Each structure stands twice: as C-alpha cells, then as structure tokens.
Amino acid sequence: MKKVAIIMGSDSDLPKVEGAITTLEKYGIPFEVHIFSAHRTPEEARAFALSAKDNGFGAIIAAAGKAAHLAGAIAANTILPVIGIPIKASALEGIDALLSTVQMPAGIPVATVAIDGSANAAILAAQIIAVSDEALAERLASARAQASAAVLEKDAEISAKYNKN
Numbered sequence: 001m002k003k004v005a006i007i008m009g010s011d012s013d014l015p016k017v018e019g020a021i022t023t024l025e026k027y028g029i030p031f032e033v034h035i036f037s038a039h040r041t042p043e044e045a046r047a048f049a050l051s052a053k054d055n056g057f058g059a060i061i062a063a064a065g066k067a068a069h070l071a072g073a074i075a076a077n078t079i080l081p082v083i084g085i086p087i088k089a090s091a092l093e094g095i096d097a098l099l100s101t102v103q104m105p106a107g108i109p110v111a112t113v114a115i116d117g118s119a120n121a122a123i124l125a126a127q128i129i130a131v132s133d134e135a136l137a138e139r140l141a142s143a144r145a146q147a148s149a150a151v152l153e154k155d156a157e158i159s160a161k162y163n164k165n
C-alpha cells in the first residue's frame, strides 16, 4: 500500500495534527510524520516533496499555521496530491492559514480541509489511496455505514421523545 506523509510546519502544530495520525492508524494506512517548515527549513521541505513519489508515498498532508505556505511549497515540488490543513495558531484564529492554504493560483492545487480539520485530511488521503486498494475502500465504506447507523439511531430516539402525532 502507498504511504501517506504528514508534514507540519512546527512541533507546536502536533496537537492539531494528532487526529490525522490516529485516523490513518485506524484505517491501517502506513505513514510518516515530519516537521519541515517552508521558511525555516525550505531545502528539507523541497527535498522531501521531490522524492516523495519515488519513496512510496501516495498522498501528502501538510499542516501549518499563520502565513501557511507549507502546503503550497510542498505541492510545487511534487505531482502527488497535497492536502492542506490550516492550523489555528494566531490572533487571527486560523483564517490567515485558511486563506494562505486554500488560495493557490491555478496549476498547483492544494486540497484544503477545514481549520484544524485533521481527521478529514486523513480520510481524504485514505480515499486517494483507496482508489487502487479495494480492501481500504471497503473499510472506508464500512465506517460511513456505521456513522449513518449512529445518526439514524439518534433520530429514532429523538423521534420517540418528541414526535407524538
């Protein structure tokens, strides 16, 4: 199975990234976690992106806060799909990182999830890997079915409580 890379701009991002790690673990997807910064370690970030495809990765998750150019900088150096997580890390509540991550000019896309949306970043990465892995696709479909069943169970409970007519 292809690996997923999780790159964060700083170790201060780790608490927000842990949801992606646990989600990849849940689905049994091999992954690596790294700290590379677009501005503090630009050469290492570039080198990782340039070699990621040859090193067996199928998708890259990049998480950064503030002027969050990490995902775009990674995407500039690979044709692997790059998923950006804007991290809430400043007085601007993550809006700065959201706009920096999502507003990529045409040609170098970054698939941007919600501010601090690490679980969805991992699920999207899993769905990308699942395009060529039927067993993983079945695990993803099963998780969705369980989530649907949980909602319908709650609907039945609330209906029994309030819908008397």
Ligand code: RP5
Pocket: 008, 009, 010, 011, 012, 013, 037, 063, 064, 065, 066, 087, 089
């Ligand atoms: C970004 O700046 C990092 O991704 C982090 O979210 C933010 C603050 O970094 P630190 O100053 O905590 O290292 O580059």
